Amino acid sequence: MSLFALPAQARGLIDQCDAYLRADGRGWQIGWSTRNPSGSYIGWGEASINTPPADVRHGQARVAAYERALNNARVEFARTQERTVAVEIMRQVFNDDRTPDDPSLGTKMSRDKVIMEKLATLAEAEIDEKLRELNVDPAAITGRQVDARRSLAKDAISKTITTRAIQSVAGMRVLNTFESLDAVGVLVV
Numbered sequence: 001m002s003l004f005a006l007p008a009q010a011r012g013l014i015d016q017c018d019a020y021l022r023a024d025g026r027g028w029q030i031g032w033s034t035r036n037p038s039g040s041y042i043g044w045g046e047a048s049i050n051t052p053p054a055d056v057r058h059g060q061a062r063v064a065a066y067e068r069a070l071n072n073a074r075v076e077f078a079r080t081q082e083r084t085v086a087v088e089i090m091r092q093v094f095n096d097d098r099t100p101d102d103p104s105l106g107t108k109m110s111r112d113k114v115i116m117e118k119l120a121t122l123a124e125a126e127i128d129e130k131l132r133e134l135n136v137d138p139a140a141i142t143g144r145q146v147d148a149r150r151s152l153a154k155d156a157i158s159k160t161i162t163t164r165a166i167q168s169v170a171g172m173r174v175l176n177t178f179e180s181l182d183a184v185g186v187l188v189v
Contacts, residue, residue, distance in 0.1 A: 013185035016178040045073030082165035
């Protein structure tokens, strides 16, 4: 992992995670990798335990930190999937040849900008066809300006990207957990 300035407890969790990924000659990596089991995605999430170890609520805080860490790993996976799904859809709809790690797909705003640029190049008849493919009836928006149609197509594409990315989180499972007195880390696959 290439993380810059980390608090000591987070660095300890990262070290534990790295040791686990390398143990027994695994050579696994965070993210998508052919070295991971079946080429799968391995993700990471962490969270602080918000009470000191002497506090009677420390056990509950550990459980809450675990849930937050797992949620953080899920969110990161969903973001990764969103980029992958965006590339798939843009290739289908716009014959786009970019890869999932293209910087122009890094944020929702930049993806929306790219989608709008691509939509601007499509003729109105093609927009209608793409709307039909996305289960939007172009007859329902007859008479609207091309910009409104493009916006509707962009919204339908964005919804499809988000829906597919969120649906993929269902297959995620916890691979291992790591803990210190003040933080919890979760490794997912």
